[in-house]
Amino acid sequence: MALTLTKGNEAIAEGAIHAGCRFYFGYPITPQNDIPEYLAREMPKIGGTFIQAESEIASINMVLGAAAAGARVMTSSSGPGVSLMQEGISYLAGSELPALVVYISRIGPGLGGIAPTQGDYKQVTSGGGHGDYYTIVLAPASVQEMFSLTIKAFELADKYRNPAVLLCDAILGQMKEPVEIGPRPDFKDISLPDKPWALNGNAGRKSNLIKSLYLGDGEMEVQNWMLFDKYKKMKQEDTYFDTTDVDDAELLVVAFGSCSRMAQTGIDMAREQGMKVGMLRPISLFPFPEKAVAELSARIPKVLVVEMNTGQMYKDVKVNLDRAADIHLYARPGGGLPTPDDVLEEIKKIY
């Protein structure tokens, strides 16, 4: 299949169209504006809906409405915008509604800046809003994956009736790579699940109700355990990660997203110098590849976590680490980029 040079943000937008998403609601914020701009142009051509909402709060609630109505639906945003959406994301989880939130991270806190960061890892992997819930979080590391994981995220959201987040950053969103995309499928050829719970009028059936309020004694505890079981199932069936050169490795680098690309080059340089270094790249950040960390660290007792924050995924790695393993962190928050040379230096220090 032919490769096309595609920008990360546009690969997400095209991935959504391929996934059968015909409803987008969003609000402008850098560095994700290519997504709404692309969909504002393309949605009308394919009978889809694009609305530029009055705020991220309105966007996520339009998403909630469309999801309740049974549609495959998405929004996209960045730091401050996603913070505003957290109430709605909590309601999506509480009301068991599938939707995709694309998160193209920019540095924070506050207005921060528009440079890339992985500083939103803990926000998204811990649910983000109020209450005892989680979202599915997928973290692509290439433009190709931004396309394919967008489709995957929609499928997982539907499978679990749970919101999914595609966590990227300003590097991935803004860079161009050759991507295999293929022709757009016809909407009728896209397989979308039946949603008998959706709101579309009660003709021929009892009325449907979608809510997250449970005031009865003990009702909410039942609801929370039901959600917990769902997250457990996600862990068992939909944990994703990638490994490279781990078979003979004596040092394991753990990194995700754009950071894993820079770390991989550092690993390649270390290999050229005779150091046996491998990589574990979590693709699903929730559910986190806990077992992979435990098993690999049992075999490879030196672990180096490289992240573009002050050490957020580090905690998830540490919790799941083999007791005998040694863990190190190379952290670059606030837009600092771990160059391959930096990663090589860190590897040398602890190898």
Place this chain on the structure above:
Amino acid sequence: MSEIITPATEPKKIMGRPRCLNDVTFHFCPGCNHGNVHKMIGEAIDEYGIQDRTIGVAGVGCGVFLYNYVDVDVLEAPHGRACAEATGINRVHPDKIIFTYQGDGDLAAIGLAETVHTANRGENITVIFVNNTVYGMTGGQMAPTTLLGQKSTTSPYGREFMGDGYPIKMCEMLATLEGTAFVARVACDTPKNLMAAKKAIKKAFKMQIDQMGFSFVEILSACPTNWGMTPKQAYKRVAAEMIPYFPLGVFKERTTADYM
């Protein structure tokens, strides 16, 4: 001497519970007008025969339990966001009849932006706005529509314009927007006003059925519990204090839809 009069024919039922209202007891306090408004919505749905294609969106407040009473598909929206949810539903199902049911805190404070912009987009939905000048469900706090001088649990000395601002007149505000098709304010304090309220609610649904755009009915209602009044005193207050500040009437009524 007594005489038993037997009617020539069986008595004909001329009034009853709307078909689309569930046969359950309202949880509302005595004298509260939410029950009246629910019934009028139910009657409108029955009279237009749209029960099987109507979707309700319940705001947060005393009206959240809409789904216990009105037998249609219902979505429970986060506080203030019902108009955004209704927008999402409307774009997926433009052929359905969609209404929101919101109180004054929900619609005019936390959800003001969503309300105004949904109206401005001319979203073809109906908004039922129950204005009783207090946050009812949370225990009678000051609302954006609380009248000047009115005491509430968070304006214990009475609302003052210097610190709290003036009560918001939603109908007047929304009527200025090009996107609104029908804007009316009604009240529930007298049988006459109830009849007018029913007419306005029916009209609002009709506007949506005819794809005319955003329709909005503000209903001045009593909250005897949080006002610390008997129902009778509360209805008198609606007439004496609320209606003079929130005048009744139709503020806007389109005769042609945008798409025509």
